[in-house]
Amino acid sequence: MTNRIKIKFGQIEFEAEGDSELIEREREQFFSLLPQAMLSVSPSITVIEQPKPSVDILLDTDTPQQSLPTGQTYESLITFLKAKNFQSDVERVLGVAYYIDQIEKSGPVTAREIETKLLEARQGKPSNTSHVINQNIKKGYLYEHSEKKEGVKSFFVLQAGIDYCESYVPTDNTSKKKDVKLRKLRVTKESSLLQFSLDELNLEKYIDVSSIENFVEQALVIMLIYTNEKNIEYFSYLDIESVMKQKFKISATNRKVRYVFDKGGTKFDKKIEKGITYHRMLSGAIREAESIVTREQNKLI
Structure with missing residues (x-):
């Protein structure tokens, strides 16, 4: 399937056509160069706040159209994490990054923000959040932003990470029997x-x-x-x-x-x-x- 994407950001426009992976790579490169492009267009601006661009995705008329996932609304991060019931630190960190970036629209995110959100949601934070973030980067779920946020590294969620969070099916722990390690009983032989x-x-x-x-x-x-x-x-x-x-x-x-x-x-x-x-x-x-x-x-x- 061939897709087209068109992004308008003030006087700056971006358009790409191809498969989803190609479009994702082009989109990432566009956002990494966006701050410099905006400076060249408006040199008098010293502090740039990047609003969320409006994105128009156009599908070829010769291919069947697919509706974008509407997603589910959540009252808070607590209800989101409870609904998803992520099982590992890697999943939870990705889930919090997704919530900040996609639901709160406050991305990109930092490791500090993720830890703060986890504590606010009464969730235990990982012993090494940076390591968990790197694991998500290796999986292709997160990507390091070219610009730092509040002086530290920041990250945004890639499409693969968005898809993973939105399609994640909670695990019903109540239906699973806990694995019980049976201790070997010492058989005492008698004469x-x-x-x-x-x-x-x-x-x-x-x-x-x-x-x-x-x-x-x-x-x-x-x-x-x-x-x-x-x-x-x-x-x-x-x-x-x-x-x-x-x-x-x-x-x-x-x-x-x-x-x-x-x-x-x-x-x-x-x-x-x-x-x-x-x-x-x-x-x-x-x-x-x-x-x-x-x-x-x-x-x-």
């Missing part, structure tokens, strides 16, 4: 030996294990009890740690239990099943455990 009650172990035949001062000896006696009373052959580290802590109320850790078997050495038979290490009491470990029981029983006589 199968915990199923046996203390009454089933016939502890009266032995001694009070908690009265033994040495941790290694405590573990040996407990293994002897389960071997004799429940015919348990192989014990895992978890088995010993679990029954010592939960059944006999003895402070035990995996590290302490490992030391028992490391110290015992050849007194235990060792096997590994599905990545789990098991130990079985051999005759040397059984004799040592029995001697500990006998020793402690003799103390009570």
Whole structure:
């Protein structure tokens, strides 16, 4: 589609014909040169206030005409931002620039003006507004004005930015389920030996294990009890740690239990099943455990 644009600004006229991108580039160049052109026409003017030019856009008669978007009216910036519900700082900054430039007709805009407007609208301002503006420039939504405003850089909204704001569809957050990060629950494995009650172990035949001062000896006696009373052959580290802590109320850790078997050495038979290490009491470990029981029983006589 071929478009034509004609701009009249006092004695200065601008006219271009072509596609929308070409017209946009020509329009930007015209506005950048406009202050100098006005000085040459009216050299006596020292302060130039640039009113909004009247723009006549003419479409070729051989192409279907398209009506310009009429837009929606907003009572304030607050209602505008609420209606649009922009989701990112880049979108919000562009939206405020659009509101100042296109709705309030107060463009071009500065970073300071955008921040002030956001605060007035009770919106949080970006941590680095200039960076967000540069992101909009890279997207082709904003363009740096050739003239500074109040001594700082100023920007105006390009047609792509205008189209983006006017066609922006608000996101309905209420219809979306929030992503919930599920914390992985630590599965605590329990030893199968915990199923046996203390009454089933016939502890009266032995001694009070908690009265033994040495941790290694405590573990040996407990293994002897389960071997004799429940015919348990192989014990895992978890088995010993679990029954010592939960059944006999003895402070035990995996590290302490490992030391028992490391110290015992050849007194235990060792096997590994599905990545789990098991130990079985051999005759040397059984004799040592029995001697500990006998020793402690003799103390009570």
